[in-house]
Amino acid sequence: MTATAPAAVRAGTSADAILGVAPKEVFSPATIEEAAAVLEEKARASASVGFVGGGTALGLGRPPRRLDAVLRTEHLTRIVEHAPSDQIIVVEAGITLADLQRAVGAHGQRLALDPPLPERRTIGGLLATNGFGPLRTRYGSLRDLIIGVSLVRADGVSAKGGGKVVKNVAGFDLPKMMVGSLGTLGLVATVTFRLHPLPDSDITLVARARTARGVRELASAMRGAQLEPAAVAALLQGERFDVAIRFEGFPAGVAEQRDRLRQLVGQEPGSACDILSEAEARALWERHDALRTAGPLRAKLAFLPAALEALAEGPLANLMGSLGEPSFVLYPTLGLGFVAGLPKDAALVAQAVESVRGSLAGTGGSLVLEEAPHDVRAHADPWGPPPASFELMRALKARLDPEGRLNPGRFVGGI
Numbered sequence: 001m002t003a004t005a006p007a008a009v010r011a012g013t014s015a016d017a018i019l020g021v022a023p024k025e026v027f028s029p030a031t032i033e034e035a036a037a038v039l040e041e042k043a044r045a046s047a048s049v050g051f052v053g054g055g056t057a058l059g060l061g062r063p064p065r066r067l068d069a070v071l072r073t074e075h076l077t078r079i080v081e082h083a084p085s086d087q088i089i090v091v092e093a094g095i096t097l098a099d100l101q102r103a104v105g106a107h108g109q110r111l112a113l114d115p116p117l118p119e120r121r122t123i124g125g126l127l128a129t130n131g132f133g134p135l136r137t138r139y140g141s142l143r144d145l146i147i148g149v150s151l152v153r154a155d156g157v158s159a160k161g162g163g164k165v166v167k168n169v170a171g172f173d174l175p176k177m178m179v180g181s182l183g184t185l186g187l188v189a190t191v192t193f194r195l196h197p198l199p200d201s202d203i204t205l206v207a208r209a210r211t212a213r214g215v216r217e218l219a220s221a222m223r224g225a226q227l228e229p230a231a232v233a234a235l236l237q238g239e240r241f242d243v244a245i246r247f248e249g250f251p252a253g254v255a256e257q258r259d260r261l262r263q264l265v266g267q268e269p270g271s272a273c274d275i276l277s278e279a280e281a282r283a284l285w286e287r288h289d290a291l292r293t294a295g296p297l298r299a300k301l302a303f304l305p306a307a308l309e310a311l312a313e314g315p316l317a318n319l320m321g322s323l324g325e326p327s328f329v330l331y332p333t334l335g336l337g338f339v340a341g342l343p344k345d346a347a348l349v350a351q352a353v354e355s356v357r358g359s360l361a362g363t364g365g366s367l368v369l370e371e372a373p374h375d376v377r378a379h380a381d382p383w384g385p386p387p388a389s390f391e392l393m394r395a396l397k398a399r400l401d402p403e404g405r406l407n408p409g410r411f412v413g414g415i
Helices: 032-044 097-105 123-129 174-178 212-224 251-266 278-293 305-313 315-321 346-360 390-400
Strands: 008-011 025-028 049-052 069-072 079-083 088-092 146-152 158-162 187-194 201-210 231-237 240-249 273-275 297-302 323-331 336-343 366-371
Touching: 032 049, 032 069, 032 146, 032 187, 079 097, 088 097, 097 123, 123 187, 146 174, 158 174, 174 187, 201 212, 201 251, 201 278, 212 231, 212 240, 212 251, 212 305, 231 278, 240 251, 240 278, 251 273, 278 323, 278 336, 297 346, 305 315, 305 346, 315 323, 315 336, 315 346, 346 366
Parallel strands: 025 069, 049 069
Antiparallel strands: 008 025, 079 088, 088 187, 146 158, 146 187, 201 240, 201 273, 231 240, 231 323, 297 336, 297 366, 323 336
């Protein structure tokens, strides 16, 4: 048996820090086998390890309690398998979403996932942070697109779960458990996805100048009319929202959905629904992406769609008032929103964050700080109260990383 070559290694620097904690070593394995050898070596040394892909979401979570080594996935970029006729692809975790989309796009397919920064965001990083964009409106989250996953455990042993596997981790739906786990359960090695055909046609319309109530009522009316938008995103303009609605599919179906939406909106006094040109639509969705990634403070909210008005007019207004240059992007059909801005006063921002969390308590809602300055973090936990599933999270962590060496302390509840 040929010995595995050692992974490239260098000394860590401040540029490699995760939320201010710099590693002693940085590894850049060229193969999954090299990555497994690194983790096996670090297990023998009882060393802590963090994982870095494109580095676009390192502000999520708490600083690691300790960080002996960082393993970068920048060279784990292979397409392991692509079966166009089965609409399935298997890729290594370091490939960027943009590179994956270019590869499958040549076959008239796509992964129905559209978070901001696709040229930088890696598949492993997206899985670890449960990244998504407005296409979640129609196609669901990563949990709905993932079929299987292979990972390297903290001890360097490989494990697999889901479709196209040989060895499973009994008792857990491993692919779904890895989504949003922030590198605390293992190194994502490969991911298997279901693909969708590229749409033949698409169009974006904008319903302008909506109040929070108007946004909620429009989302409800579209649902009642059985319209099937691929994406719905409301962008706050001053005190009102512009609601972007995108339809995709065959030309006749897109045209029919377009006309039904315009008829639906036209029944409301004083309402307008504009059809955007291709250039206008591209600019609008680029603006959406820019708002999703802007600001030194960014927070993701999850709430019941019916609670939008009470949230927007109360605690959320206070949070936005505590920020300079505030922005708000809303996915009204999903009950998800993103607030961003420049904190005016760290303590006041933290109070506003806790006020929003208090208003969501008991409804299953949440507010997570995706990015925040150090002084805000000193006053507010980025995760908030642990969810009802916290004990299951701890049990899974104990099963896959019993010594707690992978990204220690970064996840919910200090996992």
